Amino acid sequence: MEVIIENLPLYWEGLLRTLFLSVVSGIIALILGTLLAAARVSPVAALRGFSTVYVEILRNTPLTIAFFFAAIVLPASA
Secondary structure, X not given: OHHHHHOHHHHHHHHHHHHXXXXXXXXXXXXXXXXXXXXHOOXXXXXXXXXXXXXHHHHOOXXXXXXXXXXXXXXXXX
16 A cells, blocks of 8 residues: 555656546547548548548558557557
């Protein structure tokens, strides 16, 4: 129990950092999603095509592949 109490500031820092990253990523996702949704209904064919391809590629990529890429490929390339 002492170990937990001694490291309480680290837990608090981790919680605050997690909340901050959640808020920032939520805002970015909202902005990107709104732009992509607007592009999908745009009268400009190039915007419609780009957004359709982007969304379909991301929606059809299984989460397992995304985790594999983040865990194996990204650290190897750094």
